[in-house]
Amino acid sequence: MAQATVETALVLPVVVVVALVVVQAGLLARDQVLAVGAARIAARAVTVEPTADAARRALGAAGLADRVAVEVRGATRPGGLATVTVELEAATVPVVGRALAGRRLRERLTVLVEGG
Numbered sequence: 076m077a078q079a080t081v082e083t084a085l086v087l088p089v090v091v092v093v094a095l096v097v098v099q100a101g102l103l104a105r106d107q108v109l110a111v112g113a114a115r116i117a118a119r120a121v122t123v124e125p126t127a128d129a130a131r132r133a134l135g136a137a138g139l140a141d142r143v144a145v146e147v148r149g150a151t152r153p154g155g156l157a158t159v160t161v162e163l164e165a166a167t168v169p170v171v172g173r174a175l176a177g178r179r180l181r182e183r184l185t186v187l188v189e190g191g
Contacts, residue, residue, distance in 0.1 A: 092171065099168045099175070106165050106180055113143045114161040114182035121159050125151035125188045130159060153190030158183060
């Protein structure tokens with residue numbers, strides 16, 4: 076009985092760390108997909124109204140405004156190419172997430188501005 080307790084005490088921390096690494100990888104993948112989706116939402120808004128405010132409003136309607144920073148650059152006149160850059164901070168898990176602390180995921184899309 077004592078042997079099983081000692082083995083459990085030795086193996087359990089390793090199992091917990093491996094589980095936290097798996098959870099962290101899942102959160103990072105989810106946040107990357109979220110960044111791509113946010114960039115698409117912002118880019119769609121910019122095609123019609125080429126301003127960062129329009130992109131922020133569209134992200135706010137999708138419930139992403141508090142997690143995402145957006146920037147619009149390029150030719151924002153009708154027929155021009157505008158580049159939308161979206162950034163969000165990656166979610167982290169305690170202990171193993173320290174390696175990713177402060178890491179920002181960035182996604183960039185270039186769209187044709189409508190009108191003219």
